[in-house]
Amino acid sequence: MSSAPFNSADFRRACGLFATGVAVLTTRAADGAPHGITINSFTSLSLVPPLAMVAIARNCTFIEHFESSGFFAVNILREEQVDLSIRFAQLPEGRFNGLRWAPAKTGSPILEEVLGWIDCVTEEVIGVGDHRVLIGRVTGVHTGHGRPLLFFRGRYARLDETV
Ligand SMILES: Cc1cc2nc3c(=O)[nH]c(=O)nc-3n(C[C@H](O)[C@H](O)[C@H](O)COP(=O)(O)O)c2cc1C
Numbered sequence: 001m002s003s004a005p006f007n008s009a010d011f012r013r014a015c016g017l018f019a020t021g022v023a024v025l026t027t028r029a030a031d032g033a034p035h036g037i038t039i040n041s042f043t044s045l046s047l048v049p050p051l052a053m054v055a056i057a058r059n060c061t062f063i064e065h066f067e068s069s070g071f072f073a074v075n076i077l078r079e080e081q082v083d084l085s086i087r088f089a090q091l092p093e094g095r096f097n098g099l100r101w102a103p104a105k106t107g108s109p110i111l112e113e114v115l116g117w118i119d120c121v122t123e124e125v126i127g128v129g130d131h132r133v134l135i136g137r138v139t140g141v142h143t144g145h146g147r148p149l150l151f152f153r154g155r156y157a158r159l160d161e162t163v
Contacts, residue, residue, distance in 0.1 A: 012154075019152040024075040024088045025054055026101075026109040027066050034096045034109040035062045038089035040151050041131075042074050042118075050138035052120055055131040063132060067125055072136060073108030074118040077149040079158045084111065085149060105140050116143045 006014075020040040027035055041055040052074065056063055066072060077085055088095055100112040104119035120136025127133075150157040 016153045019150055019157070022077045022085050022149045022151050022156070024077065024084060024111060024114075025056070025066070025072055026075060026111070027062075027069045027072045028103075028107050028109065029065045030068065034101060035065045036075075036088050036095055036109065036111075037062060038085045039074075045135065051123070051135055052118055052138055053133055053135045055128075055133050058127070058130050058132055066134060067122075067132065069107070070122050071106035071108050072120055072122065072134060073104055073106070073110055074120070075109075075111045075114040076116045076118075078113070078115045079147045079149045081114070081149055082156050085156070110142075114144070115146050115148055117141065 021042070023039055023042050024036045025039045025042075029035060037056070037060060039054055039056070041053075043053050045051040045053045054072070054074065056066055060066075096109070101109040102112075104110050104117065106119050106121055108119050110117050110119075117140075118138055119140035120138050122134055123137050124135040125132055126135070147159055150159065
């Protein structure tokens, strides 16, 4: 099937049809300060060995911390945690102010009450287009109970029903 010419907005709209979960990707700076950004680019990559990948925009303010720390955690959000997603996508500073978190084995911040988390040691960083892809070896996981926050057509959504 042939496709019409398309621009960035068309590409973004098409990608928006691929419904995803929402997570807060966290790491620490050299001084121990926690940093985090909202992402939906998380993908499980390999089961043996356990590998996960995320993509971070090159122009992200915190990209250096994610690259130099050598570790990151994917904090998977619950459907009640839209406010956390907005905070970690939009607040210019103080994103962790007033939040409770604890370090995982790598040191990655784990936010209290997330649906689940995946802690990783960074194995590879690849520059691709306008993003940097981080591939991590999974060193710890936690699976909670509850329902995930979703992102679909550029909007937050909930699971309607399981088919
Ligand atoms: C639902 C959602 C998913 C996002 N996914 C990503 C992502 O996968 N990678 C990324 O670099 N930014 C993603 N962003 C944007 C970042 O959260 C945002 O640009 C970052 O927190 C901005 O930090 P900065 O302005 O300080 O650079 C996403 C935002 C939202 C709301």
